[in-house]
Amino acid sequence: MSIHKVGIVGTGNVGVAGAFTLFVSRACSEMVLVDLNAKRARGEAMDLMHGQGFAGRIRVTAGGYADLAGCQVVVVTAGVGQKPGETRLDLLNNNARVFRSIAAELDRHAPEALVVVASNPVDVLTYMLQELSTRPNERIIGTGTMLDTSRFRSLLGEYYDVNPRSVHGYILAEHGDSEFAAWSTVTIGGMPITEGTVLGKPFDCAAMERLFAEVRGAAYQIIEAKGYTNWAIGLVLGELVEIILDDRKSIQPVSVRLHGEYGLHDVCVSVPARIGRLGVEDIIELPLNADEQAALEKSAAVMKESIAQVKL
Numbered sequence: 309m310s311i312h313k314v315g316i317v318g319t320g321n322v323g324v325a326g327a328f329t330l331f332v333s334r335a336c337s338e339m340v341l342v343d344l345n346a347k348r349a350r351g352e353a354m355d356l357m358h359g360q361g362f363a364g365r366i367r368v369t370a371g372g373y374a375d376l377a378g379c380q381v382v383v384v385t386a387g388v389g390q391k392p393g394e395t396r397l398d399l400l401n402n403n404a405r406v407f408r409s410i411a412a413e414l415d416r417h418a419p420e421a422l423v424v425v426a427s428n429p430v431d432v433l434t435y436m437l438q439e440l441s442t443r444p445n446e447r448i449i450g451t452g453t454m455l456d457t458s459r460f461r462s463l464l465g466e467y468y469d470v471n472p473r474s475v476h477g478y479i480l481a482e483h484g485d486s487e488f489a490a491w492s493t494v495t496i497g498g499m500p501i502t503e504g505t506v507l508g509k510p511f512d513c514a515a516m517e518r519l520f521a522e523v524r525g526a527a528y529q530i531i532e533a534k535g536y537t538n539w540a541i542g543l544v545l546g547e548l549v550e551i552i553l554d555d556r557k558s559i560q561p562v563s564v565r566l567h568g569e570y571g572l573h574d575v576c577v578s579v580p581a582r583i584g585r586l587g588v589e590d591i592i593e594l595p596l597n598a599d600e601q602a603a604l605e606k607s608a609a610v611m612k613e614s615i616a617q618v619k620l
Contacts, residue, residue, distance in 0.1 A: 317386045453480060
């Protein structure tokens with residue numbers, strides 16, 4: 309196990325799922341949980357610590373922002389949760405107020421940490437935190453469409469009867485209603501699925517549109533059924549934090565600030581980026597077709613409109 313310290317701000321359902329993932333994977337040696345409800349944070353820390361007999365000696369404590377000093381990565385899951393029937397963008401104004409205080413505290417106590425944002429609407433809040441923080445933009449990353457892409461690859465794996473890890477392709481743009489499937493990027497075993505028959509199945513436009521609709525609506529279905537989403541996004545957090553700590557140089561569809569890539573400026577949306585210890589090291593410009601480029605531009609416009617509604 310590496311000697312790393314990770315902080316998690318927010319011990320709601322997502323924060324706890326992320327903490328559990330990091331605990332059982334032994335990605336760090338020390339974890340600090342911070343929450344306005346200090347009693348809950350203490351209880352979650354104690355509960356995890358009692359699992360050391362199975363996961364190994366990992367120190368988990370509850371504390372305040374000052375205790376985040378020395379963290380290599382801080383995960384932000386704090387904010388108002390999404391309610392049934394509510395879109396991610398409906399959350400914006402409430403969570404914007406929360407993020408103003410978080411930015412100031414992180415800059416004061418953990419200025420060297422790389423920050424991972426998971427609170428929704430994640431693309432807009434990633435942009436806001438970049439604006440409010442003194443750290444470089446590339447050191448503030450949103451989880452973006454990592455989860456949507458995982459859902460996408462999982463459903464394609466079921467459809468083609470293949471391990472999802474053998475499926476490559478992305479959901480891009482907003483983590484939300486304006487996201488789109490970049491079908492031109494999807495390959496299985498190196499074979500583009502849109503250009504012929506793969507594993508005995510020709511590309512079926514209608515079936516694929518139904519599959520994408522299931523991906524895009526998954527969060528709403530889960531929230532309707534259980535009130536929140538947490539386990540899969542917890543796995544995303546664990547994976548992204550490990551990528552950073554281990555300096556893996558992994559390509560992931562995360563929410564990043566664009567500076568001319570894809571012809572877009574001054575907006576955070578999800579596109580593939582190389583991630584390592586320094587944060588966002590490179591942004592990959594995929595050869596999107598005309599329809600996909602238009603969808604990306606449309607989603608970016610939605611994000612900019614949302615940002616314009618908030619006074620930073």
